[in-house]
Amino acid sequence: VDLSVSWLGLAMANPLYNASGVMCRSVAELEQVRTSAAAAVITKSCTPQPRTGNPEPRYCATALGSINSMGLPNAGxxxxxxYARSYPYAAGKPLFLSLSGMTLQENLDMLSDLAAAQLPCLPEVNLSCPNLPGKPQLGYDFQACHEALTQMARVYHGPFGVKLPPYFDPVHFARMAAVLNAFPALRFVTCINSIGNGLVIDVDRESVVIKPKDGLGGLGGSYVLPTALANVREFYRLLPGKHVVGCGGINSGREAFMHILAGATAVQIGTCLYEEGxxxxxxxxxxxxxxxxxxxxxxxxxxxxxxxxL
Ligand code: RRO
Structure with a gap:
């Protein structure tokens, strides 16, 4: 059995890597992924300046998955x-850099700088962080996404991708696909980010389980598998010539198979990686x-x- 994947001119020995946010904030964590059986590495979403993120506890695992409101903690x-400058690209594990500026200008600044650096890593621009108090997820504002992608494509001419939030309505799939199809340099979409603003309750303590936003946070793991698969399958159909990276609810080979059957080129592991290592x-x-x-x-x-x- 040959598990290799070749896409965007990259060769991967297999389709698995980490979901951005998990095991990728420090060089030590990134190296843990790089030296594992994963076939690529993606960094934690970053902002121009380092951030400490939201107050703890800000992640909690449950029997069915996880809830988090990390608040974009990152080293800047x-x-x-x-890390990308010193990365051993020749070893054959592609590197993706996740960017999540707090404003469009911050994304433009990071993308311009990355373009000038001329590195073989690929940006995945995060349009979908659900955990910044007072900030809506850009991916749910189609017009703002079109404007942001227009400006980003002006400063960054190489292939790039975006991390999308989950959509729940066929009209929204179609409208977002129309936006994305206007950008030929946009070569991949990663579906899905966590399902935003769920609420996990501990019955014994009669309490929420994470501190930020009075307990609201992004859901990952088994809770999100069917939603993730729907997003992968719909965007696979609606974005001909682009790649879909599957993310959401992969705990075993079976869910990885489902994502690929739905159209994913490669797949990312989040909650399961956090819990199992x-x-x-x-x-x-x-x-x-x-x-x-x-x-x-x-x-x-x-x-x-x-x-x-059927
Ligand atoms: O750091 C986070 O709170 C976070 C981000 Br940026 C994201 O994109 N998705 C998520 O579940 N958490």
Whole structure:
């Protein structure tokens, strides 16, 4: 069984890497991912200046997934740029840099600087952080997304991608796809960020479980799998010629298979990686390989995007 993926001129030994935000804030964490069975690495979303993020507790795992309101804690764009400058690209694990400016101007500043640096890493611009008090998710404002992408494409001419929030309505899928299809340099979309502003309740304590926003936070893990799959499948159909990266609810080879069947080129692991550690990559790969062998598939192209309807 051959798990390799080649896309955007990049070669990956397999389709798995970390979801931005998990195991990727410090160089030590990034190196944990890079030296694992993951086939690529993405950094924590960054802002021009370092941020400490929201007050703790700000992440909690449950039986079905996780809730977080981290608030974009990060070491600052220059820290991740330094990592990207010294990254061993020749070792064959592509590097993605997640950018999440607090304003359009901050994204433009980071993208201009990254363009000047001429590095082989690819930006994934985060249009979907749900956890900044008072700030709506850009991905839910189609006109603002069109304006932001127009200005970003003016300062950054290379291939890039965006991290999208989950959408829940066919009209919204179509409207966002129309925006994204206007930008040929936009080569991939990552679906999905966490489902924003859920509320997890602890019955024993009769309390919320995270401190920021009186307990509201982004949901990840098994809670979000069907929503993630719907977003992957819909954007796979609506964005011909672009790649969809699947993220949301992958705990085993089975969910990785589902994302790829729905059309994902590659897949990211978030909550499961946070809870299990980097050993999750090798385990999920073993399971995916076994499932493919059982079905008689030799490579990912044999089933990618081939989800049947009734
Ligand atoms: O840091 C966060 O609170 C965070 C971000 Br930027 C994001 O994009 N998604 C998420 O679940 N948490």
């Amino acid at each position: 764009y220059p820290y991740y740029l330094d 980097e050993g999750a990559f090798a385990r999920i790969l073993d399971e995916l390989r076994a499932l493919m062998a059982h079905k008689g598939y030799q490579r990912l192209d044999d089933f990618r995007g081939k989800l049947k309807t």
